[in-house]
Amino acid sequence: MSKMNYTPHTQEDVKQMLKAIGASSIEELFKDIPQALRAKSFNLADGKSEIEVTNHLKKLSDKNATGLINFVGAGFYDHFIPAAVDAIVNRPEFYTAYTPYQPECSQGWLQSIYEYQTAICELTGLDVSNASLYDGGTAIYEAAMMSIRLTGRNKIIMDSGMSLIYRAMLYTYTSNLSIEFVEIPVVHGHSSREELFKHLDDKTAAVILQNPNFFGAVDDHSDVVERVHKFGALAISSVYPVSLGMLKSPGEMNFDIATGEGQSLGIPLSFGGPYLGFMAAKKELVRQMPGRIVGETVDSDGKRGFVLTLQTREQHIRREKATSNICSNEAHCALRAVVFLSLLGRSGIKEMAELNYQKTEFAKEALSKIKGVEVKRSSPTFNEFTVMLPRRADDVVYRMIDKGFACGFPLGRFYKGMENYLLIAVTEKRTKEEICRLADSLEAVL
Amino acid sequence: MQLIYEKHKEGRRGFCFSKPDVPQAKPLDVKYCRSKDTNIASLSELDVVRHYTNLSRLNFSVDTNFYPLGSCTMKYNPKFTERIAAFEGFSQLHPLLPQLAGGGMLAQGSLEVLYEAEKLLAEITGMIAFTMQPLAGAHGELTGAMLIAAYHKDKGSRRKYIIVPDSSHGTNPASAAIAGYQVIVIPTGKDGYMDLEQYKKYLNSDVAAVMLTCPDTLGIFNPQIKEIADMAHEVGALMYYDGANLNALLGKARPGDLGFDVVHINLHKTFGTPHGGGGPGAGPVGVSEALVDFLPKPRVVRRSDATYALDYHYNKSIGYIAPFYGNFGVILKAYAYMLCLGKDGLIKTAELAVLNANYCQARLKDYYDLAFEKACMHECVFSAARQAKNGVHAIDIAKYLIDKGYHPPTVYFPLIVKEALMIEPTETESKETLDVFIETMIEIARLTEDDPIRVKQAPLNMPIKRLDETRAAREPNLRWKS
CATH class of the missing domain: 3.90.1150.10 (Aspartate Aminotransferase, domain 1)
Known part of the structure; x- marks a missing residue:
């Protein structure tokens, strides 16, 4: 049987093509690779049919426990994705194209990205957005680097209520640069303003705050931002986009840059990626932004069209002087986000946020009735909250798996001294019945 | 075409949520709430579907047009890999599950994919180990540059420069620069190869690495590649392989055999995953023995009982470069592609x-x-x-x-x-x-x-x-x- 490799060449084709080239064999085309440099090994299995590979991977997918009722969030959420999102983004005219370098044959992509940029600006309340970054963590890193270039300073103050994952990434990326980091402790659910103001000075390039923070707590950072600006520093927000259907936007709090993880906007959890980093900023910062940006212009007949613009910021033009090294971004995930948002519409986005909030409040009530469980209420929350358990949370999570629940994220994994704390996320997908069963099962395992 | 925002009509809906099944809670204090709604467009489902379907038709794509965009390897993307990535067992798996106590068993299928894909890439490139975490080619370059810095730091030296030829991709010097290096650019000689005299002139013990694409961006294989690598190694510099053009070498030559120490691969180029209009891609990074200890955390390991687990115990690791384990959905498609083509199929590809x-x-x-x-x-x-x-x-x-x-x-x-x-x-x-x-x-x-x-x-x-x-x-x- 012939093996599949998606090539169309018949023996006759190869013969004719070699003749046109003037080569006697395909091997001759590789003559520039000296024999001494040829592959010392290429010990791979024979190819398999589509049927065999599909069956094999179906079996592996069945080994993953996706049947658990999910209350794990921690920055990455189990939201519903309308079928129309998949139907649209699975059009091959979208997913088998590449970066729209040639605008005349890429208007579909360019307009979609322009619409995505608009949606991100609307959500965040800021002026300009780029076409996407890899994920929420790299978006924070890029924003931090922007602030360092813009201020000429090298001190970054960050909220320890910001995901540990993102703080760890920031440390890795800057490990060979001279950047001073200060982490502000969380007190009663929020970043301590007292501590923050103590460290804020005229050497500070930026203050990075997350809202809602890792514990699900919501805050109004307007007062912090005002103070940050007095020192000539930039205020950077890391924000959960679904919450913006309801919560005060970074723009309303006067943040200079907003970043975030866009996974919750119609992108499957998919074991950690591909996801979507978004970034929006005040318009005066646009020339320091990383990544692709699409702009509107006109063609030679005066007709509206869209192009990649402000490209003198980018690596393919500026090379080592570019604002970032990013080339491929997450365009297809950005398309998911704008389609998702457009399907929901402006009232649907509010409703989704409201549903998440309401169900979470209900879950808080349900869990607070369990003896030995203390729901932390020092701060209002959006769709995630913290409970203190009478025993180690990781042990409880383990026991709850048998009951059919991924019941939350044990905070001791990221925060020392919080071994008995559990972080519980409730999205619009969770029903009242599931929440009540969660409470019953939790009571049973404690 | 009109923008979707110009088609907005108040009152239209493209999606409805279930009716709330929980009692109305006390509303959130207004000081935390936004004062005005967004101007996101409201349309019917058909309006949205027709809008984006019509937009899609304004694009050229591999499925509709010949797309010989050099350096981007716009090959056909097999359809069956899309279906596999959409299996709920893969697409709905929360990345934190294996980080819960005993949670490794909840993600055995996906961990096996990561482990086995890593093994295949190591054999294809002749490298010892890979991290699947980098989220795109340029992200792989940055990861590679950080690995190089960690290697030299571990040796007690702090080198200042990374050498790139003037024919390199723009991402190479950009990645080197943001990792904290100064960039030395070597001109291309009249013969189309990097100018060896200039190279020798700039190569010294302050050079951390030499970043090359092979075949280079002119589509040429430099037969002196081994000499270039040997010279770099003589002064203690490392060789970095930009894998953008790996498609040409499958089964013919391997970066590891050519003397490269760090390699990134663009799965969306060589291994047939769709380019998605500018991503998502994936840029796994492979290393030689000397750099294994510095790879990002966590790594996927196979235990003696044939189960898979996340391992965080790497003291010299550069740390975390991605939120999780890489662009899993992309890695999965590339893995399916590699299994399907197998040894002969990949050689035939090149x-x-x-x-x-x-x-x-x-x-x-x-x-x-x-x-x-x-x-x-x-x-x-x-x-x-x-x-x-x-x-x-x-x-x-x-x-x-x-x-x-x-x-x-x-x-x-x-x-x-x-x-x-x-x-x-x-x-x-x-x-x-x-x-x-x-x-x-x-x-x-x-x-x-x-x-x-x-x-x-x-x-x-x-x-x-x-x-x-x-x-x-x-x-x-x-x-x-x-």
């Missing part, structure tokens, strides 16, 4: 990619000037300098090709070739497709002599004509406003 490029080069070299008179590998680079004398530039050729239904080759790159046209046909294109493309290129060469204005007017058959890019940059309009 052979036919090189055959197709040489065929284009052979049939076009009488009409366009070759950047360098050499046999090419997976892509061929011409200069439109001859055509430019008649006023027809690379950009004009590109626009005329669009009119004829072709996505243009990469133009004006590599930067060292005047009026560059970089053609990468890939192995999945048939002789018939190449023949009509070649005929079109020949037609353009003739028009350049007879009717250059005709070429310069293009495109005429597209929904829009040439766009005013200067205006876009001078008066940026980057979003719709109500």
Whole structure:
């Protein structure tokens, strides 16, 4: 049987093509690779049919426990994705194209990205957005680097209520640069303003705050931002986009840059990626932004069209002087986000946020009735909250798996001294019945 | 076409949530709430579907058009890998599950995919180990540069420079710079190879690494690659392999055997995953023995009982570079592709990619000037300098090709070739497709002599004509406003 490799060449084709080239064999085309440099090994299995590979991977997918009722969030959420999102983004005219370098044959992509940029600006309340970054963590890193270039300073103050994952990434990326980091402790659910103001000075390039923070707590950072600006520093927000259907936007709090993880906007959890980093900023910062940006212009007949613009910021033009090294971004995930948002519409986005909030409040009530469980209420929350358990949370999570629940994220994994704390996320997908069963099962395992 | 925001009508809905099944809670204090709604568009589901379906039809794509965009390897993306990535067992798995106590068992399928994909890439490239975490090629480069820095730091030296040739991708110097290095650029000699005299001049014990693409961006394999690597190693520098062009070498040569210490691979190029209009890609990074200890955390390991787990115990690791384990959905598609093609299929891929490029080069070299008179590998680079004398530039050729239904080759790159046209046909294109493309290129060469204005007017058959890019940059309009 012939093996599949998606090539169309018949023996006759190869013969004719070699003749046109003037080569006697395909091997001759590789003559520039000296024999001494040829592959010392290429010990791979024979190819398999589509049927065999599909069956094999179906079996592996069945080994993953996706049947658990999910209350794990921690920055990455189990939201519903309308079928129309998949139907649209699975059009091959979208997913088998590449970066729209040639605008005349890429208007579909360019307009979609322009619409995505608009949606991100609307959500965040800021002026300009780029076409996407890899994920929420790299978006924070890029924003931090922007602030360092813009201020000429090298001190970054960050909220320890910001995901540990993102703080760890920031440390890795800057490990060979001279950047001073200060982490502000969380007190009663929020970043301590007292501590923050103590460290804020005229050497500070930026203050990075997350809202809602890792514990699900919501805050109004307007007062912090005002103070940050007095020192000539930039205020950077890391924000959960679904919450913006309801919560005060970074723009309303006067943040200079907003970043975030866009996974919750119609992108499957998919074991950690591909996801979507978004970034929006005040318009005066646009020339320091990383990544692709699409702009509107006109063609030679005066007709509206869209192009990649402000490209003198980018690596393919500026090379080592570019604002970032990013080339491929997450365009297809950005398309998911704008389609998702457009399907929901402006009232649907509010409703989704409201549903998440309401169900979470209900879950808080349900869990607070369990003896030995203390729901932390020092701060209002959006769709995630913290409970203190009478025993180690990781042990409880383990026991709850048998009951059919991924019941939350044990905070001791990221925060020392919080071994008995559990972080519980409730999205619009969770029903009242599931929440009540969660409470019953939790009571049973404690 | 109208913007989706211009089609908004209050009261329309494209999706409805379930009715709330919980009692109304006390509303959140208004001081935490936004004071005004967004201007996101509200439309019916059909409106949204029709809007984006019609937009999609304005794109050229691999499934609809020949797309010989050099350096991007726009090969056909098999459909079955899309279906596999959509299996709920893969697509709905929360990445934190294996980080819960006992949670490793909840994600055995996905952990096995990561582990096995890593093993395949290691054999294909001749490297010892891989991290699957980098989220794109350039992200792999940055990861690689950080690995290089960690290696030197561990040896107690702090080297300042990374060497790149002037033909390199723009991401190479950009990645080196943001990792904290200064960049030394080595010119390309008249023979199309990196100038060895200049290279030797700049190579010293302050150089941390040499970043090369192989075959290089001119589509040429440098037979002195091993000498270049040996010289770097003599001064203690490492060799970095930009895997953008790996498609040419599958089964023929391996970066590890050529002396490279750090390698990134663009899964979306060589291993057939879709480019998604500019991502998501994936840029796994492989290393030689000397750098294994520095790989990002966590790593996926296979235990003696044949289960898979996340391992965080690497003291010398550079740390965390991605939120989780990489662009899993992309890695999964590439893994399915590799399993399907297997050894012979991958070798054939390289052979036919090189055959197709040489065929284009052979049939076009009488009409366009070759950047360098050499046999090419997976892509061929011409200069439109001859055509430019008649006023027809690379950009004009590109626009005329669009009119004829072709996505243009990469133009004006590599930067060292005047009026560059970089053609990468890939192995999945048939002789018939190449023949009509070649005929079109020949037609353009003739028009350049007879009717250059005709070429310069293009495109005429597209929904829009040439766009005013200067205006876009001078008066940026980057979003719709109500």
